[in-house]
Amino acid sequence: MASKSRTSEPKYVQIDGLVVLKIIKHCQEEGTAGQELVQGVLLGLEVDNRLEITNCFPFPRHSEEEDFDEVQYQMEMMRNLRKVNIDHLHVGWYQSTYFGGSINRSLLDSQFNYQHSIDESVVLIYDPLKTTQGFLSLKAYRLTPDMMKYYGGRDPDFSPEGLKAAGISFENIFKEIPVHIKNSHLVNSLLCEIEEPVEEQESFDYLDLGTSSMLEKNLRLLMESVDEVAMDANKFVNFQRQLQKQNMLKQQHIQKRQQENTQRVARGEKPLPEEDINKLFKPIPVPPRLDSLLVTGQIDNYCQQIGEFAAQSFGKLFVAETLQETKVEPAS
Template sequence: MLFAFLSRFCNSIKMANRAGGSARRVPETEAAITYVQCDGLAVMKIVKHCHEESCSNMEVAQGALLGLVVENRLEITNCFPFPKHDDTMDEEEYQLDMMRRLRRVNVDHFHVGWYQSADVGNFLSQSLLESQYHYQTSIEESVVVIYDTKKSARGFLTLKAYRLTPQAIAMYKEGDYTPEALRNLKIGYESLFIEVPIVIRNSPLTNIMMSELQEMIPDEEGSKFLDLGTASVLEGQLRSLMERVDELNQEAIKFNRYQQLVVRQQQDKHRWMVKRAQENAARASKDEPPLPEEDVNKLFKPLPVPPRLNPMIVAGQINTYSQHISQFCSQSLAKLYLTQALQNAKEAKQTN
């Protein structure tokens, strides 16, 4: 994974963008990015890279997004993959060199975000949050584009763009993941990211060519859209969902144990204070000086609060898996009823 160097690289990108000019930035008084416009060439590069990595190495594919900001839209016009982590080259120098070379050939070289492959909604992680935080604090308009290889292979093109919410950025700036801090920020797994709509743009010549190719496709090719072989995908989703539920259960056990220890410590602290008060009262009745006051917090040190960031992320993963399973089940049922109606019509025709 290439998350380790993203913090250093984002600062270098910021300096490179300033050196080569800057994309048109959205003033603070205007609305932020309302949608992402992605060129068809960039989409095809992302799809090709993600499928190659998932098929050959079963690894997460990542890359840089290049483009510019025009009014309230973010245009993604090009991209290039990150080098593999086992390569000998320096990742940061490689990417800066790619941006310089693209600039020389008059290609949009401004860094506007990054992309990552996913396997049926398993993209949400602490590493992704940290990486997008570094990007978004260095390049204000940057987005992360998630391409789901498994769903796309089943006929559901899944290309989504996300940005961190102001609450999530404030959470990372403070670096406090205690329950009180998260409650004050009013943040949960549903308010970590905000999805930005994506519009795929092709040139008129490309649209004409695609229309001609569509007419050339034989009619029998359309039967693949009635494929009912979604059992393997659902099985994988259910397995991942069970793993996340078990993980969330373990986090809940840890937090419950912490709460029990806090209650036990408070009881011990109260008993100690009552005992000390009784001892001082007995010494006062004998005209003896009271025992010296001691710092109760030093005797009973506060217990460290377990961070709640990881459980929140796991809860978000569970929610994502549940939504995907619901979507796949509804699609499968629709196909099942459709094929059943076709089968009944075929049998009725054969009977007649």
């Protein structure tokens, strides 16, 4: 599934409306009932500085006990699509999410594997719950070149010093790529033909202030993520305390050995051989910081969503208030 080499990454993603409908249909049929994550494969072609996504197909639901080969399934599907003259080039994958909780280790590993084998691949994240509140939540992400190089190293060091030296932070792990939805002229004509007139009582549905539940859920998830970061910070503080205590014991041991050797030399005796200090005091492993970075990135994502919902709610409130205060003059 390797792709041709290129010199630059896609500037934006152009996705057909049919692909969006397929993703939404897949999530409605398999994911919404139990809020289970659904995944699928994106097909298309890279043209100049854009990545065109023209088709997709879902991964079937299967249990862990089943012997399901995902790679074989993908190859068979793309082979069948090629036979019927449909775009079959693999350009990424899509996944559903709920309340924007998609930034985790699983997403990082999956996108790294895709991007390592298919250079231009992207991951589309679709949030059906957010879409029901008036937002079409469809975002495209790629790993940054710095993260690809660092994560693909022979032995990546996720200690604070290693991440600082590589310049890796939660802000430059993933990069969001703009998404443009495009329909053909025939599809646009069809939409104009089947468009039904909106009834008068339904014309103000966009003023519905039903985003409070979404705001509350996002705030709860944000609080849980902040608690995770706080727990991780406490672990790191405990590590620093243990490391400081161990360094003090090391210094005391070295000073004591130096005093003993000085006394032995003064008595004409041979000094004691030097010991491996790391054998006496085993180094304390540094807690990895990758999970903390991902949780911090998730917190940033929750904050952006809260800002979007709050801005929409304020706008609706101002519009509704203006409509209520406006008095209609009786016709003369």
